[in-house]
Amino acid sequence: MTQSVSTVRSVLLTHRLLVRQLLTPGRLLALLSLGAVVVLAAVGVAASDEVEDPARTIIEVMDGLGLVLVVPVVSLVFASASLGDLREDGTLVYLWLRPMDRLSVVAGAYLAALTVSLPLTTLPLAAAALVGKATVDGVIATVVAASFGVLAYSAAFVLLGLMIRNPIIWGLAYVLVWEGIFARFSEPVGNAAVRGYTRSLLANLSDVGLGPAAEANTSTAVLVCVFVAAGSLAMAAVRLNRMEVD
Amino acid sequence: MSNVSPPPPPPPPPPPGTRISSPTPSEPLIGAEDLSAWPGTGPVMVEAIGVTKSFGDVVAVSDVTFQIGSGVTAILGPNGAGKSTLFRMLCGLTQPSSGTVTVLGRNAGADREVRGRIGLAPQQDALFDRLSAGAFVALAAQTHGVVRAESRTREVLAQVELDVDDPKPVGSFSKGMRQRVKLAAALVNDPDVLVLDEPLTGLDPIQRQRMIALFGELAERGKCLLVSSHVLDEVARLGSNVLVLAQGRLAAAGDYRSLRDLMDDRPHRVRVGTDRPQQLAAALIERGSARGVTVLADAVIVDIDDIDGFGRIIAPLTVDLGLRLDELVPLDDDLESVFRYLVERRR
Amino acid sequence: MTAPAEIFDRGYRRYEGERTGVWQAMRSVLWHTIRSVLGIGRKGRHKVFPALVALVAFLPSIAFLAFAVLIGDMLSEELRPPYWELFGLPILVVVLFATLVAPEALVRDRRDGMFRLYLSTPLTKPTYLLAKFAAVMAVMAIVVAGPVLLLLVGYTVQNLGPDGFGAWIGVSGRILLSSVLIVGFMAALSLGASSLTDRRAIASVGVLGAVVGVSIVVGICVDAIGLRHELRVLDPLGAPVEMAARIFGEVGPAGESRGSAATPTWLVFTGVAAWTTVWLSVLVTRYRRLTAV
Numbered sequence: 001m002t003q004s005v006s007t008v009r010s011v012l013l014t015h016r017l018l019v020r021q022l023l024t025p026g027r028l029l030a031l032l033s034l035g036a037v038v039v040l041a042a043v044g045v046a047a048s049d050e051v052e053d054p055a056r057t058i059i060e061v062m063d064g065l066g067l068v069l070v071v072p073v074v075s076l077v078f079a080s081a082s083l084g085d086l087r088e089d090g091t092l093v094y095l096w097l098r099p100m101d102r103l104s105v106v107a108g109a110y111l112a113a114l115t116v117s118l119p120l121t122t123l124p125l126a127a128a129a130l131v132g133k134a135t136v137d138g139v140i141a142t143v144v145a146a147s148f149g150v151l152a153y154s155a156a157f158v159l160l161g162l163m164i165r166n167p168i169i170w171g172l173a174y175v176l177v178w179e180g181i182f183a184r185f186s187e188p189v190g191n192a193a194v195r196g197y198t199r200s201l202l203a204n205l206s207d208v209g210l211g212p213a214a215e216a217n218t219s220t221a222v223l224v225c226v227f228v229a230a231g232s233l234a235m236a237a238v239r240l241n242r243m244e245v246d
Numbered sequence: 247m248s249n250v251s252p253p254p255p256p257p258p259p260p261p262p263g264t265r266i267s268s269p270t271p272s273e274p275l276i277g278a279e280d281l282s283a284w285p286g287t288g289p290v291m292v293e294a295i296g297v298t299k300s301f302g303d304v305v306a307v308s309d310v311t312f313q314i315g316s317g318v319t320a321i322l323g324p325n326g327a328g329k330s331t332l333f334r335m336l337c338g339l340t341q342p343s344s345g346t347v348t349v350l351g352r353n354a355g356a357d358r359e360v361r362g363r364i365g366l367a368p369q370q371d372a373l374f375d376r377l378s379a380g381a382f383v384a385l386a387a388q389t390h391g392v393v394r395a396e397s398r399t400r401e402v403l404a405q406v407e408l409d410v411d412d413p414k415p416v417g418s419f420s421k422g423m424r425q426r427v428k429l430a431a432a433l434v435n436d437p438d439v440l441v442l443d444e445p446l447t448g449l450d451p452i453q454r455q456r457m458i459a460l461f462g463e464l465a466e467r468g469k470c471l472l473v474s475s476h477v478l479d480e481v482a483r484l485g486s487n488v489l490v491l492a493q494g495r496l497a498a499a500g501d502y503r504s505l506r507d508l509m510d511d512r513p514h515r516v517r518v519g520t521d522r523p524q525q526l527a528a529a530l531i532e533r534g535s536a537r538g539v540t541v542l543a544d545a546v547i548v549d550i551d552d553i554d555g556f557g558r559i560i561a562p563l564t565v566d567l568g569l570r571l572d573e574l575v576p577l578d579d580d581l582e583s584v585f586r587y588l589v590e591r592r593r
Numbered sequence: 594m595t596a597p598a599e600i601f602d603r604g605y606r607r608y609e610g611e612r613t614g615v616w617q618a619m620r621s622v623l624w625h626t627i628r629s630v631l632g633i634g635r636k637g638r639h640k641v642f643p644a645l646v647a648l649v650a651f652l653p654s655i656a657f658l659a660f661a662v663l664i665g666d667m668l669s670e671e672l673r674p675p676y677w678e679l680f681g682l683p684i685l686v687v688v689l690f691a692t693l694v695a696p697e698a699l700v701r702d703r704r705d706g707m708f709r710l711y712l713s714t715p716l717t718k719p720t721y722l723l724a725k726f727a728a729v730m731a732v733m734a735i736v737v738a739g740p741v742l743l744l745l746v747g748y749t750v751q752n753l754g755p756d757g758f759g760a761w762i763g764v765s766g767r768i769l770l771s772s773v774l775i776v777g778f779m780a781a782l783s784l785g786a787s788s789l790t791d792r793r794a795i796a797s798v799g800v801l802g803a804v805v806g807v808s809i810v811v812g813i814c815v816d817a818i819g820l821r822h823e824l825r826v827l828d829p830l831g832a833p834v835e836m837a838a839r840i841f842g843e844v845g846p847a848g849e850s851r852g853s854a855a856t857p858t859w860l861v862f863t864g865v866a867a868w869t870t871v872w873l874s875v876l877v878t879r880y881r882r883l884t885a886v
Contacts, residue, residue: 002362002435005391013389020376026790030802037809044817051817065809077798084794090372094431097337097354098389099362168794169642169693172801176689177649241355245339246370 002099010100014108015115017095018082022116027081031074035124038065042132058132059208062142066125067198068180071146074121075153076171079113083240084161096245103237106158110233113154121146134206141205149198152225155232156194162239187212194228197221288315291439291470292336297345299331306331308494309345314472318465320481321474322585323491329474330369332491333441336472337366349439362390365437367428369444369474375417379403380410383430390435402430405460407453421448429457440464440471446480458483482581490588497588502581505588512587513537513549514579518560519572520545526569535559547577615715619724622711626698626728643732646690650736651743653682658747665751673753676768677841679741680775681834687779688804688830690736695783696796698729703791703883718880722784729780730773737779738772771837778833778869785872788879803872804829822850826864835861 005013041061051057083106086092095105122143129139160167183193190196199214200221216224292314299307307328323329334340335347338355347353352360374382383403387395403410406426416427425448432440442461446454454477461471461484475481481488488505490498498505506514520526523546530536530548535556540547550556553576564571577583632639657674674682702708711721745765748754755761786803787796808830814820826832831847838845839858848856 003391003393004359004362005389009391010389013385017374017385021374026792026795030795030798033802034806037806037813040810041813041817044813048817048819050819069805069809073798073801077794081794085792090368090370091374093339093366093368094374094386095389097339097361097364097366099358099391100389101358166642166693166793168797169689172689172692172797173642173646176685177646180685181649244341245334 005098005100007101007104010098010104011108011111014095014100014105015111018109018112019115021085022078022081022112027077028120031077031120032124034070034073035120038062038070038124038128039131041065042128042130045132054133055135055138056208058129058134059138059141059202059206060210061132062125062129062134062138062145063199063202063210063214066121066128066142067145067149067195067202069175070125071121071149071198072153072175072179072195073172074117075113075150076157076168076175078116079110079154079157080161080167080171082109082113082158082161083236084167087162087246088165090246093245096240102240103233106233106236106240110155110158110236113158114150117150117154118147121150138206138208141202144205145198145202148201148222148225149194152194152197152228152232155229155236159232159236159239162236162243194225197224288468291315292347292349292472293351294332294336294347295345297332297335297342297347299328299335299340300343305494307335307342307491310491310494310496311345312489312496312499314470314487314489316465316468316470317487318461318471318473318485319487319489320484320581321472321489321491322478322481322581323474323497324589326493327491327589328494329491330443333366333368333443333472333474337364337441362435363438365432365435365440367425367432367440367442367445369447371421371424373416373424373427376415378413379408379416379419379423379427379430380412382416382427383410383434386431387434392435395434398434399430402433405433406430407456422450422453425449426453438469440469442471442473444474444476446475446477454480478582478585479580486581488581488584490585492589498584502584503579506579506584512578513551514553514556515577516548516550516553516556517573517575517577518546518548519574520564521570521572522567525567526564529563529567533559533563535563545573615717615720618714618716619720619727622716622721622724623728623731626725627731629701630694630697630728630732642693643690646686646693647736647739650683650686650690651740654679654740654744654747657744658751661748661751661753665753673748675838675841675843676741676745676764677771677834677837677843677845679744680737680771680837681831681845683736683740684830684834685805687733687736688801691733691779691783691804692797692800694729694732695780695787695800696793698725699784699787700791700793700796704793708883718883719877722876722880726780726784729784730776733776733779734772737776738768741768741772767840771840774836774840774865775833778829778865781869781872781876782829785875785879788876822853823856823860826856826861827868829868832861832864832868836865 038061042058045051045054045057045061083092086095125142125146126139129142134142157167157171160171164170178189179193179195183190183195196214197216198221199210200216201218202208203210203214204218204221290313293312295311297307297310298305310328310332321329321332331340335342336349336354338349338353338361341355349364350360354360354364374385377385380399380403384395384399387399392398400410406429408423408426408430416424419427425445429442429445432442440461445461446457449457458480461473465471465485471484473481473484482502486501486503488499488502489496490505518526521544523541523544527539527541527546530539530546536548536550538549548556557574560574561571578587628634631643632641657679661673702711708721712718716724742765745754745768749761755764782803783800786799789799790796808828811824811828811831815822815824825835825847828847831845835845835847835856838848839861844855848861850856
């Protein structure tokens with residue numbers, strides 16, 4: 001009657017279920033609006049007579065809006081909800097009490113978050129970069145920096161969704177307070193914030209200086225994002241295995 | 247009012263509706279220390295040894311030990327007794343604070359393979375509301391690794407009388423329909439152990455009958471079903487094996503009729519229908535055959551310690567007295583009475 | 594002779610006592626909402642977030658007070674921030690606080706079924722919303738008025754406060770008036786945004802979007818596209834602080850423009866009032882359509 005569920009199949013089943021659960025009209029509308037704000041900003045840059053170097057200015061806008069707001073908030077909304085909503089609703093048991101290993105479930109949730117978050121971040125940011133007259137390098141830098149940001153943030157917020165009851169609030173506190181305020185004034189704190197590394201990627205690949213908080217080299221930035229993602233997912237699998245499920 | 251004149255001197259006959267009883271002795275508990283291995287047939291499928299679960303200062307389950315084999319076992323207890331916590335531990339959804347709990351010899355929380363052999367219909371109403379019934383059950387089938395998931399989905403949904411092709415999301419279903427979706431999802435992998443927390447909630451009487459029949463069939467096929475319910479007369483129809491929890495402790499385990507016999511501190515209560523109840527009541531009191539009597543218009547309710555002995559003497563007694571014996575009905579041999587006696591003593 | 598007897602428990606009886614009416618019901622909703630939001634009577638983890646955020650909101654005031662204590666004699670008036678600026682410095686933290694408070698106050702009741710229970714009492718939808726509004730205002734006042742009042746009291750103790758009792762009353766009155774208006778605006782916005790969804794998480798993001806998102810759009814329109822600077826009265830982040838500046842008789846950064854006159858004060862107040870009205874309308878309309886079943 002039954003056979004064991006392979007890792008790949010577990011990932012795919014979880015992914016398919018959660019993509020469907022994540023794509024609600026309210027969420028899509030809210031986060032598309034956020035992307036639209038960035039495009040609007042780019043329109044402003046392109047239309048403004050006072051901007052001397054639009055290619056540089058648009059990269060600063062991508063930094064200040066895209067990497068600071070759009071990428072972390074979009075990642076937070078979907079990644080924390082991927083397993084967090086199931087935990088809150090009491091439906092996590094329908095994935096937990098199955099002959100599937102925990103890491104597959106976490107991987108499936110993570111991939112579901114990426115499936116939704118990547119297009120909702122990279123496409124508007126790329127469009128904004130193009131509209132704002134960025135160079136080719138600038139567009140590529142924007143997409144790469146946003147992608148690695150989504151990779152790192154999504155994994156961290158999948159873990160957050162499993163650990164605490166109100167992950168959005170804590171995630172916003174991390175984004176607005178830790179990364180938005182403390183990381184700006186303290187280098188050690190800045191080194192413990194994902195934003196510094198995504199900004200470094202953007203600065204290095206576009207060749208636009210973004211200040212002292214964005215001076216990690218490209219390899220370091222990539223590796224940190226990958227380690228944050230891998231570490232978070234491993235911890236999430238451990239957490240899923242040990243947690244009490246309602 | 248009848249007069250009874252046995253020598254010497256006759257006790258005045260009690261007026262109708264009067265209850266007479268002698269004080270009951272202090273009651274020993276039928277506690278965990280009396281319990282041992284489940285005496286049923288076949289291998290042990292679910293086992294708990296010294297299981298305790300605490301949530302902070304609250305002890306939800308305390309030192310529970312039992313073994314369960316195939317067939318239907320009802321888990322009974324008042325609200326807050328620890329039934330759902332026990333079910334969650336069995337399925338590995340929460341780990342015991344101490345003790346061990348195994349299903350098919352393994353810990354469901356840690357063992358992937360045994361999780362595929364458990365079917366759980368939890369008490370809470372939560373489902374993936376945006377999926378249709380067919381999609382929900384199909385998901386359960388696929389995540390259990392069911393071969394031919396589609397045909398199996400169709401089969402179990404038909405068993406619970408739901409349409410697999412209905413596109414409506416389960417979020418729009420009534421409580422009874424949602425319950426049936428849960429049951430179908432629990433059955434889809436043909437589990438060896440079924441854990442059903444309040445499975446009959448929300449079902450109409452006909453559906454309940456069908457579910458009870460289905461559970462009986464599964465039990466006969468060698469499955470182990472653990473059912474928690476408050477609808478005791480239906481639980482009694484599922485089978486006679488019970489585990490009774492009260493205040494987190496295991497108050498009793500076994501066939502509830504045998505449990506009733508074990509309760510020698512609780513007199514049996516029998517209704518004896520007769521044409522002259524007062525005369526019969528007086529005779530029983532005089533002979534010391536009853537601990538207490540209640541006289542009704544057409545019957546006597548008798549509290550007796552020795553039900554078998556009473557059964558031997560009542561017919562000759564009524565003949566001797568020239569009374570008509572209309573009926574002899576045990577009043578507290580049912581599951582509800584057993585449950586009440588076991589739980590009341592804990593309060 | 595029979596012994597005296599007394600019945601102690603007749604079981605179910607009708608309630609014959611005083612019925613305190615809708616005002617008491619509103620007070621009850623208000624108090625329990627405040628308790629819920631601040632985690633009072635709940636486990637410690639429910640208190641951590643509001644406490645942390647409140648602490649961060651107080652940090653600028655604490656920093657200025659620390660300067661005053663350490664170098665008070667050398668701290669001239671020019672080096673001391675105007676009181677109205679303390680409404681602006683922690684503004685993002687205030688917004689973060691709002692993303693917690695309003696969803697917790699409003700969305701939880703709808704999700705848990707408490708809303709329909711409230712409506713089975715003397716409360717109606719308007720009185721229920723009024724109580725919730727008051728509760729959110731009370732909680733928001735902690736992070737809006739608290740830091741500024743702390744600074745006022747601290748400066749006063751350090752003899753750096755307003756000169757004379759009359760001036761002190763004047764400053765504290767302005768602080769309180771500014772606080773009430775800012776808190777009312779934030780409460781209307783956050784409750785209105787929270788009324789649109791049944792998930793607290795989405796409500797929180799909605800509140801953030803309604804504030805930060807709109808602020809960004811206004812900034813783009815004015816700074817990048819070059820539209821009139823008066824449009825800043827629609828900036829949910831800047832306009833309330835500008836309003837506080839005007840109450841103190843000054844012009845804030847949102848009201849200034851290079852080469853043109855400052856935004857008229859009546860326009861600043863109108864902008865804040867307009868947003869407050871819009872979000873209150875959203876809240877009332879949404880709840881009018883809500884069925885409590």
